[in-house]
Structure formats: C-alpha cells, structure tokens
Amino acid sequence: MSLPKPPSSIANGDYTVEKMLGAGCFGQVWRGWNRNKDLQVAVKFEDNQGKSSSLQLHHEQEVLSLLANTSPQGFAKLLAFTVEGRFSCLVMEMLGFSLEDRLQGCGGKFSAPTCVLIADQCLRRIEYLHSLGILHRDIKPENFMFGVKNRIHVIHLIDFGLSKRYYEGRHAAMRTNLSLTGTARYASINAHRGIEQSRRDDLEAIGHMLMCFLRGTLPWSGLQAKTQEEKYRKIREKKEQTPLEELCADFPDAFRVYLVKARALQFTDRPDYNALRKLFSDLRQEIGPQEDHGFQFLKGSLGSLEPLEIKEDVVQPDDQIEVKSSSGCCTIS
Numbered sequence: 069m070s071l072p073k074p075p076s077s078i079a080n081g082d083y084t085v086e087k088m089l090g091a092g093c094f095g096q097v098w099r100g101w102n103r104n105k106d107l108q109v110a111v112k113f114e115d116n117q118g119k120s121s122s123l124q125l126h127h128e129q130e131v132l133s134l135l136a137n138t139s140p141q142g143f144a145k146l147l148a149f150t151v152e153g154r155f156s157c158l159v160m161e162m163l164g165f166s167l168e169d170r171l172q173g174c175g176g177k178f179s180a181p182t183c184v185l186i187a188d189q190c191l192r193r194i195e196y197l198h199s200l201g202i203l204h205r206d207i208k209p210e211n212f213m214f215g216v217k218n219r220i221h222v223i224h225l226i227d228f229g230l231s232k233r234y235y236e237g238r239h240a241a242m243r244t245n246l247s248l249t250g251t252a253r254y255a256s257i258n259a260h261r262g263i264e265q266s267r268r269d270d271l272e273a274i275g276h277m278l279m280c281f282l283r284g285t286l287p288w289s290g291l292q293a294k295t296q297e298e299k300y301r302k303i304r305e306k307k308e309q310t311p312l313e314e315l316c317a318d319f320p321d322a323f324r325v326y327l328v329k330a331r332a333l334q335f336t337d338r339p340d341y342n343a344l345r346k347l348f349s350d351l352r353q354e355i356g357p358q359e360d361h362g363f364q365f366l367k368g369s370l371g372s373l374e375p376l377e378i379k380e381d382v383v384q385p386d387d388q389i390e391v392k393s394s395s396g397c398c399t400i401s
Contacts, residue, residue: 074098074113078157079148085111094124094229100159102147109147112158116151124229125149125156131228132160134200141377142193142224144213163224164216168209170365171281178281180320181357182364186212186223186281187326187348190274192379193225195341198267201235201385204228205265207273208251209281218374221361234266235385239336242266252303253280253289257331260304268333271344275327282319320355322347338386 074096076085087099095114102109114125132146139145148159167186171178178186190212197204204211206227215222230249234240243264250259256272259265280286288306293299312331316324326347333339356362360376 072115072154074111074155074157075152078111078152079150079159083109083111083148083159092227095155099162108162109159110144110162112160114156114158115154116156117154123156125158127231128228129158131202131231132158134202140196140379141374142189142196142222144224144226162216163213163226164220165214166210167212167214167223167281170214170363171209174365177284179364180282181352181355181362183278183281183323184348184352184355185357185360185363187274187278188345188352189223189376190225190277191271191341191345191348192377193223194270194274195339195382196379197225197231198234198270198339199382199384201233202228203232203234203265203267204230204270205232206230206250207254207270207277209277215374218372220370221363221366221373222376232265239386240264240266242335248300252300253286257304257307260300260307264335266335266337267339268330268335268337271330271333271339272327275323275330278323279315279319279327282323287315320351322351336386338384341382342380 074085077083078085078100082104083100083102085098085100089097089099089110091097095112098111098113100109100111101107112125112128114123116123129146129149132144135143136146144160144163146158146160148157150157165173193212194204194207204225206229211225211227213224213226214220215224241264244262246262246264248255248259248262249265250273252260254273254276256265256269259269276286280289287310288303291299291302291306293302312324312327316327326344329344330339361370361373
C-alpha cells in the first residue's frame with residue numbers, strides 16, 4: 069500500500085517540499101527548500117499512523133543530534149525535526165551521489181586505487197560513530213554519500229534508523245538467536261548467525277562492500293530462494309564456505325588481510341582502526357592515487373576543495389584514559 073503524500077510545507081513554513089527522491093522501509097525522502105536561506109535540503113518522512121514503537125526517524129534524529137555536538141566531517145547536518153499530522157519529518161543538508169550511484173556510473177566496478185580512498189574514509193566515519201558508543205548496522209553503498217560543491221570528494225555516512233548503542237557505561241552483553249538486522253549482501257557472518265552485533269560487524273560489512281566494489285559482484289549475490297528465510301540461509305552458507313583467498317583473489321592483499329582481521333575480532337574487542345587504515349594507506353603508497361580526491365569518477369578541474377579531516381587515535385568508550393594530578397597519575401575508564 070502506497071503512503072499518502074506528505075505535506076508540502078513543514079516546520080511552520082520554513083521548508084517547502086518539492087519532489088520525491090526515493091523511498092525505503094522507513095518512508096520517503098523528498099527534496100525541499102528553505103527560501104529564507106536559499107538552501108536546498110533533504111526531507112525524510114515517516115508515517116506514524118498505526119505505529120506505537122520503532123519509529124526510525126525519531127531514533128535517527130537522536131543520533132544526528134549527538135553528532136551535531138561535535139560537527140565531525142562526513143555526517144549530514146541536522147536542520148530540523150518536527151511532527152506534521154501523521155508524519156515525522158527530518159530535515160538535513162542535501163548531499164550528492166551515493167557510492168551506489170557512482171558504482172553504477174563506473175559500470176559496476178571500482179578500481180583498486182579508488183577503493184583505497186573509499187576504504188580510508190569509510191573507516192574514519194565508522195570509527196567516529198563507534199566512538200560515540202553507536203553501531204550503524206546497515207552498511208551498504210547507498211548509505212555512503214558524497215557531499216556537494218567543495219565537499220564533492222567527502223564521503224558521508226547516512227541513515228541511522230537501524231543504528232544501536234553498544235556501549236553505555238559498559239559494553240552490551242552478547243545475545244543470540246536474533247533476526248538479521250541490516251542488508252544481507254554485506255552483513256557479517258555472525259549477524260547471519262543471529263549473534264548480537266558489535267563493532268566487528270560494521271567493519272566486516274565494510275570489507276564485504278569493498279570486495280563487491282572490486283569484483284562487481286559477490287559469490288552470494290543472486291542466489292535463488294522461495295522465501296526470505298531460505299535466501300538468508302543460502303547467503304550465510306555461501307559466506308561461510310567461501311575462503312577469503314578465493315573471495316579476494318587477483319586483488320591487492322590488503323583487502324584480504326582486512327577481512328581476516330575483522331572476522332578475527334571477538335564480540336567486545338576494541339578494533340585497532342589505525343592498523344586497519346594502515347593496510348590501505350600502505351597500499352596507496354604503492355598504487356596511488358596521491359590526491360585525496362583521486363577517485364576514478366572525479367575528473368577535470370574541481371576547484372578549491374575542503375581538506376579532509378585526519379583525526380588519529382579517536383577515543384573509544386572502552387579506552388583507558390590517563391589523568392595526571394598533583395598526587396601522581398591515575399587511570400580511569
């Protein structure tokens with residue numbers, strides 16, 4: 069059943085709603101406009117009618133508000149959140165092409181040099197999200213989008229409707245027999261097995277996404293099944309049965325090593341994000357490109373671009389922090 073058309077004006081008339089850009093399980097995304105500021109925006113609508121819980125846009129607004137406290141590069145800015153009749157409405161800055169858009173524009177594959185650049189930025193985004201005690205849980209090319217204008221080379225992590233806190237004072241406990249959350253093509257093996265997700269699962273999903281970029285397809289893509297349950301089972305079995313040497317054959321070994329390290333992590337392990345990024349920065353020294361904007365799909369004069377933020381040693385919630393005092397040095401968590 070199709071959703072009713074959302075309102076044409078929201079937030080006391082601050083934003084007009086112009087054209088639908090897409091739809092997902094949560095609702096619809098429309099292009100909007102703030103005429104007072106001459107600003108194009110993206111507006112997400114979720115129909116609240118008949119729902120008593122699991123309102124994804126309200127949850128996403130909470131995550132974006134948390135991100136807004138530090139305004140890190142690579143996350144869309146939250147501009148407004150309001151309820152208009154039966155709809156929750158989330159307004160954020162307009163972004164550009166997604167990785168999926170760019171992939172299709174390149175014939176379904178990315179070169180290894182382009183994947184190296186993608187890997188670095190995706191790992192920085194997920195490291196920062198994890199530093200807030202939050203998992204993404206739906207890694208896929210559609211959820212990474214490039215900016216516009218002087219941020220056309222900056223990858224943004226979007227869509228936090230399925231995200232979840234994994235750390236509040238302490239690491240969440242591991243549960244089992246759970247339904248799969250996320251996109252089956254990229255999900256980790258443990259997510260398929262019904263195990264509670266943690267940081268390792270976002271990282272493994274990024275590895276699967278990168279291999280899809282390089283290969284053009286994955287061994288578990290396009291499997292035929294009569295039911296969703298059967299399809300998920302077949303995908304899980306194919307992932308389990310495909311050796312990483314086979315999956316990553318004919319491509320730089322950094323991609324295989326990355327997946328080996330991601331899959332080796334235990335549930336509560338604190339990933340070494342620096343070491344994972346170094347796999348790709350070392351490869352970049354060998355094969356290029358040297359420019360941060362050297363993607364195969366960005367050609368010609370790009371003008372003056374915003375420098376990429378390089379934050380090393382982002383503090384994770386389970387890191388031990390040394391605090392010096394006049395009486396000496398103590399350690400707190």
